[in-house]
Amino acid sequence: MGQFKLLLFAWCHNSRNYLGIVVDCPSTHSSHILHHVVQLQPQSYRFVDKGLFGDFFTTYVEDLVSGRYDVHNDIISMLPNSGPHTGTSISRGIRTTVSVMFCPDETPAYRVYRYQISFEVLDFAALGFASAQLKSRHWLIHYQDQQQTQSSGHGVVGEFPILSEESPYYRYCSRMTDDELEGLMLVALEGYFTMVPGTLEEPAGPDFTLAVPYTEVPIPMEIL
Structure with a gap:
């Protein structure tokens, strides 16, 4: 970071970036970056300004208490459940939630976005079965200038999760790029x-989609 000094206090597993606070910087930058939290990519040293530490921390705690962010296996997810860059649908008693975040990445040629998908059975009566297993995925990806691509595949991240009364919730993270x-x-x-x-081995009815x-x-707001 050259003349910038940061106090690192967190590592985000989803983005593979650090969170730190700027404790010293050149006077030409102090008015808009000193004491701010930044999301730092450790190899390229690109970073995103997250605002003053007090404001960032207060808002983050409020979002955590409200359930906007999840805690799984003692790890706080930085991918929100609601708000901008998220979406939710409910079908057959299952809530599907998507959230996307931009990640400053070590790859300079294109931008990287990590996304999280979660499934939660809210009503087994509406589902109509004791369990359901994920079979495949299909994506329609939108680019600038109204360009589109489609992608399909079996399972997600090498898994075929089963939603049941014993395990009514499943989530996974992956990534997309420009x-x-x-x-x-x-x-x-x-x-x-x-x-x-x-299940895939013992189907109990016709396929359905979520x-x-x-x-x-x-949109990335980077300071290079």
């Missing part, structure tokens, strides 16, 4: 997941 070949900026994503009532609503990705 179009690496054409250089187009990622704008939004949407899609659906195909579910099988029962929609991922159209969700815009955040």
Whole structure:
């Protein structure tokens, strides 16, 4: 960071970035960055200004208490459940939530966005079965200039999760990037997941889908 001094206080598993507070900087920058929290990419030293430490921490605690952020296995997720760059749909008693965040990445050629998908059975009566297993995924990815691509595959991150009364909740994280070949900026994503009532080995009814609503990705506000 050159003449900048940061006190690092957190590591974000989802973004693979540090959070730190600027404790010293050149006088030319002090009026707008001193004592601010920044999200720092450890290899490129690119960072995103998160605001004054007091404001950042107060807002974050309030969001954590309200349930906007989750805690799983003693790890606080930085991917929110509500607000900008999130989307929710409910079908067959299952709530599907998507959230997206921009991640300053060590790859300089294109931007990286991490997204989180969660499934939660809210009503087993509406589901109509004791369990349902994820079979496949389908994405419609929107880029600038109204360009689109589609992507499909089996399972998610190598898994085929089963939602049941014993395990009514599942979430996973993955990533998308700008179009690496054409250089187009990622704008939004949407899609659906195909579910099988029962299990893949013992289906109990016809397949059904869970929609991922159209969700815009955040526009990066980087300081290089």
